[in-house]
Amino acid sequence: MEYFFNEQQKYIKEIAAKIAKEKIAPIAIECDEKEEMPWEIVKLLGESDLFSVYIPEAYGGLGGGCLDLCIAVEELSKACGGISLSLAATALGTYPILLSGNEEQKKKFLPDIARGKRLAAFCITEAGAGSDAGGIKTTARKDGDYYILNGVKQWITNGGEAEVYTVIAMTDKTKGARGASAFIVEKGTPGLSFSQKEKKMGIRASMTREVIFEDVKIHKDNLLGKEGRGFIVAMGTFDHSRPGVAAQALGIAQGAIDDCVAYGRERHQFDKPIISFQGLQFMLADMATQVEAARALVYATARAVDGGAQSFAKESAMAKLFASDVAMQVTVDAVQFFGGYGYMREYPVEKRMRDAKITQIYEGTNQIQRSVIAAHLIKEGAARKETAKV
């Protein structure tokens, strides 16, 4: 569908698609098998300015927004849903600085991130604090002009690879959610270390590690916003980043559809290309319709974010929920479309199915998204003060 992108967005799509097709697609299966992140691609994304699309011009970016980022992530994810995370997860780690950082923090960190010189990562999840972010145990103790961080963050995308970590830690445990604060921690700070890379089902070209804080001493200049605002920073970050996860899901799903069309035209059974069979045609038509509907929702949400809508938390959750559920269904169907070959690792669709699964889980499980949406519905209803009429 024609979505009437502006000039910059058209260029983003063109360049990201070129990199995806020419540079990522040929190595995607190998990177998945070896569970390796291809740094030469990260370098290329940096040189092409793709890391800068959502960062303001004042900090070395191209001054685009959420939609610009979504377009880039979607195109890259068509080739590999893991490699695209070097960009998408960096954006997740960068949003706290963009949304809550002061001028000095933005000037210090954003230009290098925009150039792709430094990757970023967001650290909130812990072993006992997943959907229940209130269970965070990592602490940040004030000590003069410094904070001392202790704790272990789990399943951190870009963990160990990134150089800039935005971290949610408790500055006052007695205050519950209001006792959390957000910090910037740089790789190389004494006491900061990483576990071995996690062995995952999918997105295996993206590195996931524990990020371990042992008496990590950081200057108070690295506090993002005010003390006690950590959860507000985190929730604002997710509202901005969830369309990016949705875009990753779109790319994975669209890649699977493209695979099916190409394969269906080549693969012959009963002396005919299998795409000529109505059973498969109907399947493909449903897959494409679902993906297009998801895309329309994701882009509309991203445009609401960029247009300065007052509230988009509900829509952002809807976009992530819908696009990731669609991606899961579509990739399962794609494996079915390929038949026995779909189950083989040398064909691309089983990887897409494994990659799709994470989009239903991270940055808030889809159950959490539904809770977010429902909470907004209840709040909106209460605001209208309407009584049910029977």
Added chain:
Amino acid sequence: MNILVCIKQVPETTDVRINPETNTLVRDGVQSIVNPFDMYAIEEGIRIREKHGGKVTVITMGPPQAENALREAVSLGCDEAVLLTDRAFAGADTWATSYALSMAIRKIKDFDIIICGKQAIDGDTAQVGPGISTFLDIPQITYVKKIEDIKPGFIRVERLTEEGFTAIESSLPVLLTVVKEINEPRLPSLKGKMKAKSLQIAKWTAVDIGANPEKIGLPGSPTIVNRIFTPPKKAGGRIMKGDAVQIVTELVGELREKHIV
């Protein structure tokens, strides 16, 4: 270091059509690209600037739409672009093209290194680069596969040969034609694309570059193309069988019969 890169816009397809009346290329309806060999010239020009400073100016001669090729070069990192476009240039052969480009380069005046691709994929002559250096009366080094060293007024390069390479030193200014072994062209950047979109491209006519009207375009081209044809495919030979003596006797007999020996 001021670097000039000469490029050509060529038809994307290798299925080139020829106008039977003028015996020149039919460009209408064919997707155009920057000549692939020129992409290496552009890349090398940008790399020299990145290392030694200065600027890269890209030049082409062609119809108005050749501007797209220049914008692509700018999106990769070239600083300025010049388009030679004038009906009077139409139908130029390699001699007239070299002359026109050399006149434009004289107008630019300030340059240290001119870089061209080794040849264009449509005409395949490999003559325009050397032609420009001849008109400008500066040294040329063709088939450059590596630039070893550049100092003020000095360059050392490796020139690809069939057996290996020759190391060649030259004074500056110099004209180089480059082969694909020299580098791997980069992809365009978004900032480059945005710059390319808004850059003012200088458009020069034959009058602007002070060209002698008798030396440009079809009338100024000494090359006369009488006919263009696809050579017939070689028919399969005949394999002679038997022992050595029989075969040699038969072969020599037949060669004599056909007055070949």
